[in-house]
Amino acid sequence: MTSAPPVPLTLPAPYGTCPFTPPPAYTEAARQAPVTRAVLPDGSPCWLVTGYQEVRAVLSDARFSADARTPGFPFLSAAQRQLATQRPSFIRMDDPEHARLRRMVAKDFLVRRVEELRPRIQRIVDAQLDALLAGGQPADLVRDFALPIPSLVICMMLGVPYSDHDRFQSLSRTLLDNTASQGEVSAAHAELTSYLERLAELKTREPGDDILSRLAARADLTAQQVASLGFLLLVTGHESTANMTAVSVYALLRAPGTAARLRADPARVPGAVEELLRHLTIIHLGLARAATRDVEIGGVTVAAGEGVLCMLSTANRDPGLFGTDADTLDLDRDARRHLAFGFGVHQCLGQTLARVELRAILGTLLRRVPTLRLAVAEKDLVPTTRTIVLGLRELPVTW
Numbered sequence: 001m002t003s004a005p006p007v008p009l010t011l012p013a014p015y016g017t018c019p020f021t022p023p024p025a026y027t028e029a030a031r032q033a034p035v036t037r038a039v040l041p042d043g044s045p046c047w048l049v050t051g052y053q054e055v056r057a058v059l060s061d062a063r064f065s066a067d068a069r070t071p072g073f074p075f076l077s078a079a080q081r082q083l084a085t086q087r088p089s090f091i092r093m094d095d096p097e098h099a100r101l102r103r104m105v106a107k108d109f110l111v112r113r114v115e116e117l118r119p120r121i122q123r124i125v126d127a128q129l130d131a132l133l134a135g136g137q138p139a140d141l142v143r144d145f146a147l148p149i150p151s152l153v154i155c156m157m158l159g160v161p162y163s164d165h166d167r168f169q170s171l172s173r174t175l176l177d178n179t180a181s182q183g184e185v186s187a188a189h190a191e192l193t194s195y196l197e198r199l200a201e202l203k204t205r206e207p208g209d210d211i212l213s214r215l216a217a218r219a220d221l222t223a224q225q226v227a228s229l230g231f232l233l234l235v236t237g238h239e240s241t242a243n244m245t246a247v248s249v250y251a252l253l254r255a256p257g258t259a260a261r262l263r264a265d266p267a268r269v270p271g272a273v274e275e276l277l278r279h280l281t282i283i284h285l286g287l288a289r290a291a292t293r294d295v296e297i298g299g300v301t302v303a304a305g306e307g308v309l310c311m312l313s314t315a316n317r318d319p320g321l322f323g324t325d326a327d328t329l330d331l332d333r334d335a336r337r338h339l340a341f342g343f344g345v346h347q348c349l350g351q352t353l354a355r356v357e358l359r360a361i362l363g364t365l366l367r368r369v370p371t372l373r374l375a376v377a378e379k380d381l382v383p384t385t386r387t388i389v390l391g392l393r394e395l396p397v398t399w
Contacts, residue, residue, distance in 0.1 A: 074307030138375035154237030159210025243391030278338035
């Protein structure tokens with residue numbers, strides 16, 4: 001007697017008791033097989049890729065397209081489908097167009113260039129911490145510290161006035177909200193794009209030493225194309241690092257012994273950042289691809305026209321690479337091969353910048369505010385699980 005085939009997993013799966021641990025259904029799927037069947041919210045099928053080696057294989061294989069217009073490309077909401085297909089950024093393109101556009105901004109995120117910015121980044125961190133400490137207790141670490149720092153940094157690099165931060169941060173939250181309606185996402189995208197187009201046109205008349213000015217000076221880009229590149233860098237450049245900062249601080253506050261070790265030995269901070277990136281994996285809803293040809297992955301054949309979701313969160317807890325204790329935060333772990341920034345040609349452009357920011361932020365907090373602690377019960381914290389980037393709505397702290 002043959003057993004019935006397993007019922008495909010419905011996406012996205014609900015979280016368990018801890019939102020910073022992959023949903024139990026994903027963990028169970030990973031235990032069963034590295035590639036399994038799943039069903040998207042609109043009822044269409046796709047493949048869920050949960051194993052570390054299999055995720056790397058998909059993300060490095062040109063037969064899996066990052067172009068959202070490819071047949072079978074998976075989406076978790078109609079609004080995200082509309083945004084990605086009608087107004088694609090270069091991360092939703094394949095080579096050679098993806099490579100052409102990426103090269104236009106890549107030099108600003110090279111290790112050498114980011115290292116040159118390190119003193120300015122440290123001054124921003126110190127100034128924001130001064131303001132936080134002077135503002136009274138309790139304070140919201142998200143609003144008063146985690147969000148302003150990467151916003152100030154990316155505004156400095158792009159040439160965007162920080163005085164407009166309330167505006168673009170609000171629009172960014174809508175664009176990253178997986179439950180936002182098509183109308184809300186379209187309106188937010190139109191407003192932010194229009195803002196950046198006007199800024200790009202201003203840069204052609206009054207250029208500065210910034211990314212938007214350099215892009216606006218190119219004869220091969222229209223103001224709309226400059227705005228599209230600026231849009232991607234602005235939104236991703238502050239939201240991801242802000243959320244990673246908040247959840248990293250929360251993780252360290254939950255593990256005072258770990259924080260104490262870092263405070264006693266600041267040289268461990270870079271390694272701790274890698275382990276936090278692995279352990280928390282804030283890109284928690286997966287990276288989407290669609291097969292353009294039949295491809296065998298993890299013992300199954302993904303047919304041309306079928307979509308896959310690569311779950312970075314389960315891949316980063318694969319016991320085959322990170323050990324049987326991969327669910328724990330361990331500063332002694334070598335986490336450098338984590339996939340928190342993706343893999344392959346679409347690997348996160350800003351990863352060097354994010355690392356420099358996180359090292360400065362966490363190192364400074366640990367050194368200057370050794371008594372930092374939560375000002376509310378853990379159960380009262382609200383995670384932003386419905387957004388593309390996992391984070392905390394607020395993080396009330398005292399010291």
